[in-house]
Amino acid sequence: MSRSKGRSYGAIAMALHWTIAALFFGQILLGFSMERVRSMALQFDLIQWHKSFGFLILALAAVRLCWHLAVRGPRPAGGMTALERRAATFAQAALLAMTLVVPLAGWALASTSTLNIPSFAFNLVLIPHLPLAPSAQAEAFWRETHELLAYATLLLAAGHAAAALRHHFLLRDDVLGRMLPGLPGADEPGARAARPIRRTIDNA
């Protein structure tokens, strides 16, 4: 197991992070709006796009999990309390898990639906149903689960993003720079150090 060089995430981890983050927010927006359009034809098409993008997220998240296991991220950022560090680690682990679990629950929903609508990702790849018995009850259960987990993950992601922005704008440290190329990261000479006061708390 290797740790990414320096104190920033590597290019691949960054590319995966921001691609998945953008797709995830787009996917929530799509899921929310497709449930609320009036035209049933449009709704049908939107749901198929939703499934296609959901499978894309699932595939990327699987790659990311492997990457995460093979190449560990940089050492935890300094200048944080033990609680903050634990919260950050937990949120990141949960987000990584949810980008797998939420689309899997969606896949289970599509698979158990008595409508038996095929999953033909981007009209290119026919994805088989999961080996689950279709029934009205199973479909309702997976719908609830999928929706609940999706919105819970949105809350978690919002907290995670808010924390990252707090580091950047309030604490003015390099946490966001570790993940966002273009910002002065920890490796560059212009890197911003965490405020001394945070260090003091951390060391206390």
Place this chain on the structure above:
Amino acid sequence: MHDNGFQKAARAGLAVVFLAASPVGFAATAQASADALTEAAGSYHIDKTSSIRFAVDQIGGGGIRGSFGDYKGSFSIDGRDVGKSTVMFTLYPKSVHANEARVEDFLRSDAVFDAEEYPEVTFRSTAVTRTGGSTATIKGVLTARGKSRPTELQATVTERRGGAIAFHVTGSIYRSPYGMGVGTPLYSNLVQFDMTLHGTRN
């Protein structure tokens, strides 16, 4: 006489099979079929005992199977010139049956039939061509969702008894020209109709 007609229709059907294997059968076929359809001459209305089934295949197997419960229609068979026979048919998409209410609602909605705005789907024949002892090709115009397009159906006489006649009618129709292309290519563009029409002589 009535039984005779049915027998002739059945025999005509056999003759068609024979014809496919041997050109010698042709004369016999033409004669038998002329009799069968000539005897069926008259004007008929379509009975409620008919069945109008359709199927739309989906990618990976399976698909949508359904039927229409409400329809009306009439046809007339010209004894002297079968080509002058006519068919008129109306079905009410609101009466669509499928394996699930959600599918029925979808089919009635403006995604497919838009049954509220266009309560009727009609077929009017323009030309009938005999193709065998008990078979004919019916060309006509199918109107759905306000769009009319030429369509072709294949009809086979399956039963004749007195003033009653039954046809098995099949036809494959592309749905996208009618503005019903929703769900392609997951669901086939082709709708396969499979109908059993029972007619009673007026």
